[in-house]
Every structure is written in structure tokens, then in C-alpha cells.
Amino acid sequence: MTKVIRVEHLSKAYHLGDFGTGTISRDLERFWAKMRGKEDPFLKIGEVNDRTTKGESDVVWSLRDINFDIEQGEVTGIIGRNGAGKSTLLKILSRVTSPTTGSVKAKGRIASLLEVGTGFHPELTGRENIYLNGAVLGMRKQEIKQKFDEIVAFSGVERYIDTPVKRYSSGMYVRLAFAVAAHLESEILIVDEVLAVGDWEFQNKCLGKMNEISKNEGRTVLLVSHNMGSILGLCTRCLLLNQGSIELSGDPQLVVQRYYQQGREVKLQQLKSNADIYLKEVFSCDARDQPTTSFSHAEEIGLSMLVGVNHFDPIQNIGIALLTKDKRRVFTVNRSLKEFYTPGEKEVRVKFMIEKELIAPMDYSFLIALNTRTGIVTYDLHEDICPIKVYDNGTDFAFAEGIDYGCIILNDKWKKMN
Template sequence: MSPVIKVENLSKAYQLGEIGTGTLSRDLERYWARIRGKEDPFLKIGEVNDRSKKGDSDVVWSLKDINFDIQQGDAIGIIGRNGAGKSTLLKILSRVTAPTTGSVKIKGRIASLLEVGTGFHPELSGRENIYLNGAILGMRKAEIKRKFDEIVDFSGVERYVDTPVKRYSSGMYVRLAFAVAAHLESEILIVDEVLAVGDAEFQKKCLGKMGDVSKGEGRTILFVSHNMAAIQKLCKHGMLLENGKLICVGKTESVIDQYLQDSKVKKAVFEIPLPHNADEMIGYTSKIQIENSYGDVIQEIPVGQNWQIRVFFKINKKAQHFIIGLGINSFIDVNISTSWSTKTDLDEGYYEAVFKETHLILAPGNYNLTVGLSNFERSVHYLENVASFVISEATDTFIDSSIVRTTNVGFLLNPMQVEISSL
């Protein structure tokens, strides 16, 4: 089967600081090189799009030498840090902008949702914009009319469908825009992070619709999101971009894992910056350590072994009914467990709390920690995802005959009791 999207040696360069090359002589040099079939002399000095470094060139490569194929019906999750080139790639695929070098071959019509209001005319009503978008996709009026009620019902903006969309809120805008993109009969659906504008209920509804579009209707989806849970739920395959380069393409789980490994620095001790109003606070957390059950500081915890978290904190003035809590979150920000100390009264001074884990068996992967101090059930110092740790695969030290697998089975390996009997 031939791919519906084929990208070869795709690159996109941008000029920093000014529009064009700045001088007539530069433009003439570029024109002379182009008519001779030579490389643009100013692209030779282009640099990788690393935002953390100043660089020496005013030409940066937002994308550099990207190659991939996408088959019909695939749902592809595109992930990477801000500035990695994800949105630029989608804009090129949507033909919003042209590549500097390379080629893109696409079979079928594309419906894109790149920004709030993409493809909408602000002066036209919601109804008129539905027909306008359908016409842009090459659909007949009868086809759009057949889908019209379904689009309006999905979007939930029926009351405002005859109001100019310039008066819509950003949430209403994206609701209608997604409904149009998902329901009109395009072969390829491209969705950027724009869904984050919608509320949680609508995001869930959108993910369900995209799943139906991909699995049930055989349409191709390209989905950019920083929500790893959404990527994992919707997409079978993923691609990771970093500084404009394609790092890897493969199964969603393996791509997300590499992204998280690259994003996290393995640490065992996390020093917490002093709050700006530390002296005025009742108390604050100063340090967190990841340890094995003997109290040794470790960077990775072998799966199945006991471990503990040591939290250092200071109390500035007597705290009554004091509680310290520790939450464990997965890499896709799902809360796995939360533990609390018993209520106690603490005098001014330095303290440590040790959370010992002897029962919970976490699957291999990356996990985040949230720490909270409170008294009288009021928050004193709350730190979300302030530290992280890694559970590593280590079968030679993990002996439990009731556990058959340790990967792709969820976050918890604690087995339920199972009884098999003859009937």
C-alpha cells in the first residue's frame, strides 16, 4: 500500500530579526544561485533551532532533513518540547507555508485545526463558515448540508450558529472549528494543541471522535499535544521532534518513553528553591531525596524492591494539626497514590519525614512527586511535580511468581487474588 503522506528531506529555514534578507545585494546573490541550480548561500550558515543558545547565524532551521511515511488510517502522535518544530511541520503538511527544501506528497483532502479560528472568516456566521470550510475542502453544498446538523450538535453552539464568529469565545470557536474539521469528509485530519482551549468534557469528546475517525472511518490523523495521556490513548504510532530534527518514529509507548528519558535528568536529591516569602510562611519544604529501604540515596529503583522518599522541611512557628502529604503521579500526570502523616503539633525547627513504600509495586517508568505541607487542613506549602524518580527494569532482583509481566500492564503490578476452579 502506498503512503498517503510521504515526506522526503524536508527542511524549513527562517530568517531571524527581519523580513527578507535585509539587502538587495543578498537577494540578488540568492536569485543568481537559484537560477544556476546552486544551494542558497545564506542557508549554508543556518543553525539548528536551539532556543537556549544565542547562536552566530540569523538563519535557523525550524526543521532539518525530515523523512517519514504515513499510511492510510494511521493515527500519529507528534511530540516534542516547545520549539521542536511540531507546528511548523503541520503548517507545511497543511500547505499553510512552503518548505525551504525537500518535498511533501499527499493523497487526499486535508482538514486542519492549527490555531483557534484557522480557516474561519470572523465576519461570517457559524453557519456560513461551515459551508465555507466545506467548499474549501472541495465538497458540494448537498454534502455539507447532509452533515450540517451533526456538526452543530457536536459543537454545542446551536444558539449562536447564526452569529458572526468574531463574537465567539475562544472555547466556542474551537468547538465549532473541530466539529467542522472532524465531520466534513476529508481523508486526513491534522490537529494541533488547540484542543487545550476547550473544557475537559469537550476534550474527551474530541478524543473519542478522533478515535472513531481513525479506527471506524479509516481516515488518517496527525495529532500534536503535550498531553501524553491523550497521545497514548489515541495514537498507535508516534514521532519525536527535537530542535527541528526527527529523533525517532515508532510505537507510541516507546516514543513517549524516549521523550521522557530525554526530558528528565536522573537525580536522587532535589534541592527546593527557598520561597520568596519564606520567613513569613509557617513552614516550607527544602529538599527531597530518593532512597532505597536502607536509606542509601539512589537514582533508579529496581522494580519490585522496597524504597522510600525522605522530605526535609522547616517550621518557622509552631504548627498545630500539622500534616505532610506525598503524591505519586505517573508520567502522564495520573495520580497513583497519596499518603499523609497523622496530625501532630510541631514546634519551630528543622524536620524530616520519611515515606516508606513496602507494599506498592510500580511498573518500570518515570514518576513525579507532589509534596504538600498543611495545618488545620489549610495549605502551607504545596509543590506539584517537584521531584521525579525512575523505576527500572531489573528482573534478576525481582522475584514474585504471581507477576508474569512488568511492562505494558498499567502502573501498578500488585496482583489481585485469582482462584480457578472446575465447574
Template sequence: MSRVIKVDDLSKAYQLGDFGTGTISRDLERFWARVRGKEDPFLKIGETNDRTTKGKSDIVWSLKDINFEVEQGDAVGIIGRNGAGKSTLLKVLSRVTSPTTGSVKVKGRIASLLEVGTGFHPELTGRENIYLNGAILGMRKAEIKRKFDEIVDFSGVERYVDTPVKRYSSGMYVRLAFAVAAHLESEILIIDEVLAVGDAEFQKKCLGKMGDVSKGEGRTVLFVSHNMAAITSFCQKAMLLHNGSIHTMGNDVNKIIRSYLTNFDTVTNNGTWENTDSSYSDEYFTPIKFEIINDQNNAIDHCVQNNEKIFIEITGNIKELDPAFTVGYALYNDNSDLIYWTYQSDNNENYWPKLTIGLNTLRSEFPSRTLNEGKYRIELIASLHYRKWILEPGKNNPSITLEIEGGLSDSPLWIMKRPGIMAPVIRWIKC
């Protein structure tokens, strides 16, 4: 395999607030340093891009000392918290912005999809924008014409192809933009997390297409996503960014994802999460506490037996009552596979209590003797059903850890962890 991307000592600095240093003399000092080919003197005081802390400098390093190589045909998943530098890195690789220091060497043509509607003109129709966007991405008119029907068919917007795209939904925008980028005969395909806008069926279709592009056609794909299941299933390599620097990169995708979820996600390594800084506030709901308790109403650490009775408890402040309001949790295993999620889809008095404005505490029994031994992540989720996410799954939501051990069954045959994700105790009778 030949190398198609080589990044050496890449850094990207941004200035917060107004441009300029604040004084004419300092602006001239910066200009004179640039003329002489010297380092910008004000970059020396730049700080790490940690969005959670208040800095002392108005210059931050969105990327700092990035070094990596990508081989032809690699599918690389790029993960990290919001503000870690993922989108900035893709913009530098796509030549949308230039690095402050360092170099990027790319071999081959790049097709990138970084933001919803990138390269689209709202007044033009879908048909016209296919030709416009294709030209921006480097396709010749004959190439676009040859692939036009395939692009439209993949996008699923054939009925609206002669309608101005300003009347498209964000999902239709992404469908069309991805179809153009994916069908461009480029050596490198760069996709930011815009695919999250599409529905589940289209996301699955996109992942399949990216798999064909990478494995079948030998093209290189860089994919940023907060969907850990998609990263696991599609990518052979992963890169974890933290505060603008590469924390880990390698072929063990599951290990890198576990490192991210354990160290940098909003996951507590115990059975209780508390909203100490009043974050995650929404006009409808603000979570206060999310925890695992036992049948004596005591909070537990995180480790339980398979047959132990436990409950998941959610406390939050409801600011406005809405019949579409839902809250619950999503359960993931150690490989970030979604086991299930629950909230009041069974909307009746037998399954869901009556909510009131103000503080509400909700409790549900966790199914015992069902899951296998192992470590699980429980993520808080909430929404206005079919209208908007308040706490969307996979978006760095508050999460707690549950570790199940022992208590596998009453059978003397199993003295170690049973195979599979689940290990239910199932009763048999002779008929």
C-alpha cells in the first residue's frame, strides 16, 4: 500500500474575539516577524484548546503538533469530544483552511463533505447543484453527466431534483451532497459528522457505500462521527483527538473507543452522575442526577451481581410540560454496541407516571439475570418525541458505568463468562 496522506508537525491557531492584537505596534511586530519568516511572537502565548476552562490568552491551538500517515485504502475513524479539533483537521486536509505551522502532503484528489449544503447554491435546483457541486469537487461535466442518474438514484430525491434546494430539508441536503461526493472518482473521501442529519436508513446506506469505496475500490476514507457503532463496524483504524492533540491512533479500534469513553467522554466510572455545573440545560428539561440504586434505596458504586435487583433513577427539573416529552436511558456494551434504549414509548399509566412541572424523580427496575458478565455504559437520553432531541444518543451525554460479575446462573457447568452479550436464565419444562 502506498502512502496517500502525510502530516508533519501540523498546528492550527485561532484568535478569539476581535482580530488583531489590540495595538498598532503589536500588529506591526507580528507583520515584521512574518516578513522575515520568523515565528509569530504572539503564538508563543497560545493555549491548549480546552473549551471547559477559561483561558488567559485570546489565542488557542485548535490543533497542536499533529503527526500521522494514512495508507491507500485505509478507513480511519476520527473521534473525540466536541472541540477536540476533528473538524478543523478535516478542513486543513481538505485545504479549506491552511495550517499555522507544519505541512500536509496529499497524494490524489479529495472529495469532502464537511457541512450541510457545502458547495450548494440555495436558489439553484438539485440538478443544477449536482453539476455545480461536482465541478467544485473537481469532476468534469462529462463525468457528472455519466454519473448523474446514479447520483440521483442513490440520493433518493428524484422527485425534487428540479426544485430549488432552498426548499429541501437538511436531510435531503445531506443525501444529495453525499451522493455527489461519494460518486466522485477521487482517491480520498473525507466525511464529517453531517451524516447524523440523515435518517437511519440513509446512514446505513452511506456506511455501505463508504465500505464499497474503501474495500472494493481501494480508496481512502476519513470519517468523523460520534456514532461509535458506525466507527467500529466501518473503520479499520481510529484516531482519538483530545484538546487538539492526538491521544491515540492505531488499528485496535475497540480499544481506542474504550479509551475515549472511559477518559474523555462524560462517563463517570461509578454508578452516579450529578449535574454539578448546571450543564445540559434545556427549555423543557434539565437533568439533576442519574444513578444506580439497590432495593434498599442506596446508591451503589458500579459493580453488581447478575442476579442482584437494581434500579435506574433519573432526577430532573421539568420546566414545561409537553405530551411528547420522553426521558430514559440507552445501554451499551464494552464495544459500544447498543443493547437497547428505553423511555416511555408505552405511554400509559401502567408504564409511565404522571409528570409535573418542577423536580421529578423517575425510577425503573433494571432487568436482572439477563446481561452477561462485563462492563456496560448507561447513557441518559431525552427528547420531544419526533420533534427534537434534548439529550441525543451518542452525543456526549451524561453516562454512568455498570459492571456485572458473577451470579451467571445456578448451573454448575458454567464457571467462567458465558459466550454472547446476554446470559439469561431460561426455564425449561418437559412437555
């Protein structure tokens, strides 16, 4: 396939505080280096854009040695924490700002939706801004006119199309801006997190439109979003940025899983007790028994437990409850220890599994109790243990990620009644 974007050794540095070097001679030296296409001689190498710590330099690298290619018709998601460099990358690709070093080569016209109001003149009406944006993309008036009715219908702001956009709400702004970017004849569409301003219905409409122009029209889409359901449901490829560098690139499912694992350490709970039975070790794990704290809705969730046995009794029991982040119980299960115990053992390892495609995307933790079957005696109890993240892999609720729509997603069955 044809490569429409090529990014090579791209870096972007920002100066904090004063912009000058302190002397006229150094300012001239910096200007001369820029004119020759050379790197700024006064940049301090190595400072990364970590907002959580105070650096020693007045220069931060928002992007550092970025390299990737994008092929025609690809829908590429760009994800990462706040401050990772996502918006800076899109601004460079959109030619809103220039890189400090490296190069970007794009084949075709680029339509961008970076933030509310970008590319719109507040004093002009919606109608005038549509023609203005089309002219910026190099389209003739007749071409814009042919698309005009379609743009207005998609945006849903027909009543206000002859009103200056400075009087629009942020939602109306985004509706019209996306409609213009998606319908005018550009080969590349770049969309930042700005779609989050719109309501659920419009977000779904936008995602459907991006999917349509990619598959049916062969246009290339770059999307920055913190809604992983949208990324997984729409994108064919994903880039994970971390402190200005690409940490992982490839299959969206794998990249999203790595994103959720950033900053979420897998903690093994090492515990000792003199009780008859006690929890010696516990960790969440995947279907291959590998420790992890992030799970797709479409994969099995495992909990591996090592139970220490000082004195075995047939009435001993393992109880497990899944808890939401506000400590509501999703379910409670019990299983007799005698099902797993072999006489003489000092410890028993068991694995509890939650079936795939059941638990709704959300943050959870576990409650684990070792007790008698009747609950009269509790040997060991641990609440709010093994925190996990279940993320959306493109369910029907992907557009509502972060909204509490229940703790399980039913494999529901319906039929028409006569």
C-alpha cells in the first residue's frame, strides 16, 4: 500500500520561562543555526517531559526521536498519558507548529480538528467558515458548495448556520468543525480528543463517519483519544507515547493493554499467619497464568492464590467477592478447600477464573476470606486486594466508557413475541 505519512527522527523541544539565551550574540548564533537547518546549539540534551518532577534544564523535549510510517486508509490511534506528547505530534503533522529536529512527509491534503475553535474565525458565520476551511484546503467554491448541504445536515446546527460561530456552544463548535473536516476533500483526517466535548450520540456518529471514510473512501485517519473503547473499535493500528517517545506500536489490543499497565504494578501479597489456614500469596493473572492487572472485557480474569495450611479441617472454605471501586459487591463465590487439598500438604495453590465477556469495563478489586463454610470462624480476611482494570475492547457500550452502566454485560437473548 501507499505510504501517506512518513515521520523520521522527529523531536520537539520547548523552552520554559524566558525565550532568549541571555545575550545578543547567542540569539544570533541560534538564529543562524536555524537558518542553516541545524539544531539549536543551546539546547540541553536529555531533558524529558516528565511533569511530575522538576528538571534542571529550561528545555523540555515534548517529543524525542519519533519514527513511524502510516499507509493510506489506515486508522491509527495515538494514546498515552497526559503530557506524553500526543497533541504536540498532531500539531506537527498538521503543520501548526514545526519540529525542532527531524522531518515529516505527508502525501495529500490534511484536515485537522485539534481543539475547539481551531481553524474557525469567531466573527464569521458557520456558513462562511465552511467556505473558509474549504479554501484553506485548496478546494474551489463549486466543490465546497456541492458538499455544503451534507456538512450542515451532519452537524445538526442548520438553524444557526448564519450566526457568527463566537456565539456557538463548545458542542456546536465541535459538531460543525468535525462535519467540515470529515466531508471536505482531504486525504488525511487528524482528530484530537476534542470529540469528547460532544454528546454520546454525536460521538458515535463521528466514529461511524471516520470508519466510513477510511473503509469506503480510502482516507487516512489519525485519532487521539482517552476512550479506549473507541480506539479498539475503530483503529487498525495504535501508537503508545510515553514521555515523548514511542513505547509500543502495533495491534491496538496489545498497545491498549500496555497503556493500562503503565504505572499499575503487579503486586504479590506476601503474607504469614499462625492461623489454621492463611493466604500466603495472591495475584491477578491472565489465561496463561502470567501476572497482570489489566484485562480486556473479552478475556478471562484469573486470581491465583497460595493458601498456607497449618491444620486442615474439611469444613474450611475459600470465599471470594469482586468489588467495584466504590466497594459494591458484584458477586460472591465460595468453594470448599477439601476439593483441592491433598493430605500432608503445607500449602495449596488454586486459581479462580471469571469467564470472559462478562465483567463490564471498570476498576475492581477483590475481597478474599478463608473461613468455615457456615462463616462462624474466619481464619484470614483481606479486603480491597489485587486491584484490576477491565477495559473495553469494542462492546456496544464503548462510546460510554467511564460511565457506570452496570457491573456485568449480559450475553442477552431476545425474541419477538407473536
